[in-house]
Amino acid sequence: MTKKLHPQTLAIRGGKEETQYREHNQALFMTSSFMWESAAHAADLFSKKVKGFTYTRTANPTTAAFEKRLAQLEGAERAVATSSGMSAIQAAFFTFLQAGDHIVSGRGLFGTTAGFIDTVVRKFGIEVSYVSTTDIGEWQAAIRPNTKLFFLETPSNPLGEVADLRALADLAHRHGALLAVDNSLMSPYGQRPLEQGADISVQSATKALDGHGRVAGGVLAGSEALMAQVAVYCNSCGLAISPFNSWELLSGIETLSLRMEKQFAQALAVAQWLQTQPQVKAVYYSGLPEHPQRELVERQQNGGGIVIGFELEDQAAAWKVIDSVEVFSRTANLGDVRSTITHPWTTTHARMSPEDKLAAGITQGLVRLSVGLEVVEDLIDDLKQAFA
Known part of the structure; x- marks a missing residue:
């Protein structure tokens, strides 16, 4: 053809x-x-x-x-x-x-x-x-x-x-x-x-x-x-x-394009909900309209992706949320149809020195989500009860 x-x-x-x-x-x-x-x-x-x-x-x-x-x-x-x-x-x-x-x-x-x-x-x-x-x-x-x-x-x-x-x-x-x-x-x-x-x-x-x-x-x-x-x-x-x-x-x-289209949309919804939470100091997601490189994102990406970072007060606050979720899987993998949650400071970036972590923007209060294909309202409700 x-x-x-x-x-x-x-x-x-x-x-x-x-x-x-x-x-x-x-x-x-x-x-x-x-x-x-x-x-x-x-x-x-x-x-x-x-x-x-x-x-x-x-x-x-x-x-x-x-x-x-x-x-x-x-x-x-x-x-x-x-x-x-x-x-x-x-x-x-x-x-x-x-x-x-x-x-x-x-x-x-x-x-x-x-x-x-x-x-x-x-x-x-x-x-x-x-x-x-x-x-x-x-x-x-x-x-x-x-x-x-x-x-x-x-x-x-x-x-x-x-x-x-x-x-x-x-x-x-x-x-x-x-x-x-x-x-x-x-x-x-x-x-x-x-x-x-x-x-x-x-x-x-x-x-x-x-x-x-x-x-x-x-x-x-x-x-x-x-x-x-x-x-x-x-x-x-x-x-x-x-x-x-x-x-x-x-x-x-x-099924890549079908999954990514849905997961990108759900990740955006979760990121925007996180922005409204008083416990959250910052949300990191390239699909947000407020992203500092919005024009560049629109030029070279087809959406914001599936990974969200958000900042809580400290490691204790981050661990409390991670330990309290009931739907999210506590694992370091990402890209799965199952949503995941992890603490980068002590898992994905654990091999880095504290100084290198901080230089890369990885703090003890940072939590990472990978958003999957569960109903997005269930994901938000899970985070809501974990924050509570």
């Missing part, structure tokens, strides 16, 4: 790997290896003279379908799937960096990502400068002759800070650096970083892509030239996703 298909159609129809049996649903290929017709055929497969599959660590038909579908949704030439969101971030870094290189990163990162950068990436002689996610002047001032990568989350987790991706892409490219964007909080439904000039869109498929809290996975998307290098790194380091997880993620993607 020559007509460009809508993302929701691609989420259902895109990238299918079909066998001679003409199965309607994507088949699950639970096998570690694949056979060849002859020694010559094996030689052709391993030398890439012919296309095919040899070993699941390298490629698998089910995973190939997942990768093709994600590439279509992200507007990318190619995508590479990995075992988790963190392994996808690892691949984004170590495929393109070596000792002596320099990274500029936004401060507003998921705590495990910040921990990975500080305890693993630096260990290999790679220099890191943290800057404000939103202040382009800080990014400019941090550039060095050896800067090779810009990295950030936007919106940030869980404060909803929004970076100007087009401006950052132009700045990075003027200085010979790549721009990699963690798109976990928005998914391709809510944001397509490559269309804004980013070189790599990376995300935890465990979150919205699955949407049901079932399996772990990660994915990177970008040009064929970049992703071919990523694929070699992932194959060499054994970062492959399991075929079963790819199969589950394909199922999740089929």
Whole structure:
């Protein structure tokens, strides 16, 4: 078909790997290896003279379908799937960096990502400068002759800070650096970083892509030239996703746009209710009309996302609300059809030092919500009784 298909159609129809049996649903290929017709055929497969599959660590038909579908949704030439969101971030870094290189990163990162950068990436002689996610002047001032990568989350987790991706892409490219964007909080439904000039869109498929809290996975998307290098790194380091997880993620993607549309709307309703509560000192959600970067949000995002941060007086107040909810799940996952609640200071950002947490805006009174598909009135009533 020559007509460009809508993302929701691609989420259902895109990238299918079909066998001679003409199965309607994507088949699950639970096998570690694949056979060849002859020694010559094996030689052709391993030398890439012919296309095919040899070993699941390298490629698998089910995973190939997942990768093709994600590439279509992200507007990318190619995508590479990995075992988790963190392994996808690892691949984004170590495929393109070596000792002596320099990274500029936004401060507003998921705590495990910040921990990975500080305890693993630096260990290999790679220099890191943290800057404000939103202040382009800080990014400019941090550039060095050896800067090779810009990295950030936007919106940030869980404060909803929004970076100007087009401006950052132009700045990075003027200085010979790549721009990699963690798109976990928005998914391709809510944001397509490559269309804004980013070189790599990376995300935890465990979150919205699955949407049901079932399996772990990660994915990177970008040009064929970049992703071919990523694929070699992932194959060499054994970062492959399991075929079963790819199969589950394909199922999740089929309902992605329907889930995100509803969850974005419900998150906005919860955020606006939180703004009316006297106990709440601040609400952080990029979909609010009062968001300081409202114009930018409307230009590069399709809604405000599913994650809300809100500030209470102190840790005791935050823990009291978290311990009192009856509908929200007390867990650190996000993007689920089930709404979740957690205390970032002691969970998602626990690996960071107190000073780094505060520099990133993570306080002891901060609570994070991920809004799911329960009836929104039930979610608000649950928070209401918890506050009481």
